[in-house]
Amino acid sequence: MGRERLIRKLLEARREIEPGQDVTIGLFRPEDALGVALAYYEIYGDAFPLEHVYDPGDIIRRNATDDQYTLVARTPGGEVVGLSGLFRSAPNPDLYEAGQLMVLKSYRKRNIPARFSEEALDNLPRRLRIPVIFGEAVCNHLPPQSLLYAHGLAFTGFEAECMPSPTTAREGDVPRNLSLILMFKIFENATRETHTPRAYRAFCQGVYAELALPRVESPSEEPTGRTAADQFHLQGAGLLRLTVTRLGKDFGEAVSAAEAKAGDPGVVQIFLNLGDAAASWAVDVLRDRGYFLGGLLPYWFGSDGLLMQKVRLEPDWAAILVCDPKGAAMRDLIREDYERATCRKHGIA
Secondary structure (H helix, E strand, O other): OOHHHHHHHHHHHOOOOOOOOOOEEEEOOHHHHHHHHHHHHHHHOOOOOOHHHHOHHHHHHHHOOOOEEEEEEEOOOOOEEEEEEEEOOOOOOOEEEEEEEEEOHHHOOOOHHHHHHHHHHHHHHHHHOOOEEEEEEEOOOOHHHHHHHHOOOEEEEEEEEEEOOOOOOOOOOOOOOEEEEEEEEEOOOOOEEEOOOHHHHHHHHHHHHHHOOOEEEOOOOOOOOOOEEEEEEEHHHOEEEEEEEEOOOOHHHHHHHHHHHHOOOOEEEEEEEOOOOOHHHHHHHHHHOOOEEEEEEOOOOOOOEEEEEEEOOOOOHHHOOOOOHHHHHHHHHHHHHHHHHHHHHOOOO
16 A cells, blocks of 8 residues: 555544553454554654554454464553564564564553563463564663563574664764664473584573573585575665575675675675574685674574674664673673674784
8 A cells, every 4th residue: 555645544543542541451353453553653653664564454464364463452442552462573483573562652651561571471472382482672772671581581692783763863963773682482492403603602502501492413514506595675774684594505696695785884684594504604604704693593494593794884882781791791792793703804813
């Protein structure tokens, strides 16, 4: 339908919701769709990077499958004052992202985020027998990641300045994207074969120990054949994600094409499959091209994933807030790897 037309229809349907009403939380019903779209508009205006959140019909379609489970906070009259949920966003259909947590401003002092978190991060995955969930928490303020951490999600990675900020920069400031902390929670452990790269073996083993993940280390091999990969380009953020399901001899060409599409000053994220015996080889290729560690992604492909990333501008490290010393240590380790990548790029030993 197009973003402008969707927003226009939402504005026509917009109504004031009386504050102070009792609220119940339950799974999405089709009659909630307009309220969900309006909630996105109230929180993000027309700037949310994915257009479908403004389309009630698309919201109904997505919640009619196993791809998405939206939780809704409703008044007695059925008005939507908040939402959260689980949805598929990784190659592995058994892995769900916990996110979309938002509450209308007039209802933010009603303990709704804590109620949502208990349902989305504990109760709902157990009822649905979901083995693994993860979250991407913003780093510009602490409550979102604090809620994830309080419900047992562990720090596994850090995505540098990959999400558009909903706030406008002050005059004279350079607009900067938000960074995200990656956090995972395991409900059902399963043994996996992995090919952890030498450069990050200690980091991966630390995450495996933190999450009690049984892993069998296998030897690396050189790639054969052609690379199989999918691109996701979020133009508003200048973000290009390349998800590599199979590594081939032409991997360098696939990376060059992704970098060209991202443009300048784009952010490129490469998701590698650690179930692929050539993963360690691919990490060496990326490190030579100025990439640095993003994090470990348990069960991302069924087997684990490793995120590598490249940015054109140095991240604003001072703006990256982390709620716990474990997360801060991980951020600092990734910063060290960024500095290693920057030195290599400029030929400094």
